[in-house]
Amino acid sequence: MAQQTITRLYDTYDEAKKVVSALEEAGIPHSRISLIGNEHRDHAVHDGTTSDKAEGAEKGAGTGASIGTVVGGGAGLLAGIGALAIPGVGPVVAAGWLVATLTGAGVGAAVGGGAGGLVGSLTGAGVPENDAHVYAEGVRRGGNLVSVQADDAQAPVVQGILDTHRGVDTVARRAEYESGGWTGHDVAAGPYTRPVAGSDRL
Template identity: 55%
Template sequence: MRTVSGLYDDYDDAQDAVGELEASGIPSSDISIVANNSENWYAEDAPSEAAEDAGTGAGIGAVVGGAGGLLTGLGVMAIPGVGPVVAAGWLAATAVGAVAGAAVGGATGGIVGALTDSGVSERDANVYAEGVRRGGTLVTARASDDLAPEAERILGQSTAVDVASRRRDYEAEGWTAFDPAAPAYTPGEARRVP
């Protein structure tokens, strides 16, 4: 299995990518979406079962898989340093579980730890986390070797953020890495473009 990720400034573009990944044969249980929710664009009366499972570190993919696609299992939760997010899938569960483990055992936690543990470079993982913190949406897929090229094509479409360019933009502002201890952006501070 290979981990392939794409960052989007627009949630609708990320949602389209998830649909294409599912249509390409990647199971919903191997796809994850994490979108900034600082402006409360996605409101729920109560957290979904998916969010509750993520909060306990359980696999969201098991909750979502086979239930009409990944996006039917969206839940609202908080990720340290990112703040409120709308999320579904294995990455969200791993990120929240890693945070719990870090609190107990000192392991690398949160979204960067979950991404790097899945094979994403630390440099890219920091940009993805910061991108979500600043209002973006991250789509991540675990793909078999035969499906990975198609997943890379889908997540690398023109609507996806160029990660190297975005890193340069962030660094031009003095940014060096995602800081999970930083306060989450307020709705006015979260922005879709650096």
């Protein structure tokens, strides 16, 4: 049976968590779900991660950071979330199959430059390159990515769940980024700094 990768970007970590929970409740194995969340930079730590883990990932963002248990445990995907740093994105919390493709290794390995960063991992999994650039930049700017590997039978269920929640319109978000001079995600980009209130958003 053919497999496809279905991915959505969410502006809030809470919305992404709800999506993951709904997917698991619908019977999608957590081994087929990934979550990469960047909202922990500005908010309290979620789901058992600690501020020490987030700080450790941030310190290692340029050179790589060690991952905790990030592939997911028996209690569901969110129970296995851990902190790591992605080149061109910075420190995130993450769990699931996409983490292994980003690091090129399993749990407990060190994150290095990665083969093409988040864009390369997403396109390697079948996500269109234009969308992958928006997803990676969205995570860099504080967004939260949910990506699911689904077979043909599961795909309609997965798409329905992802679309029921308030996901980002990638076409509109790309236009928004481009209006600020963005041309594509840069794996060498530094950490994103939110503009001061009253200034241009991008």
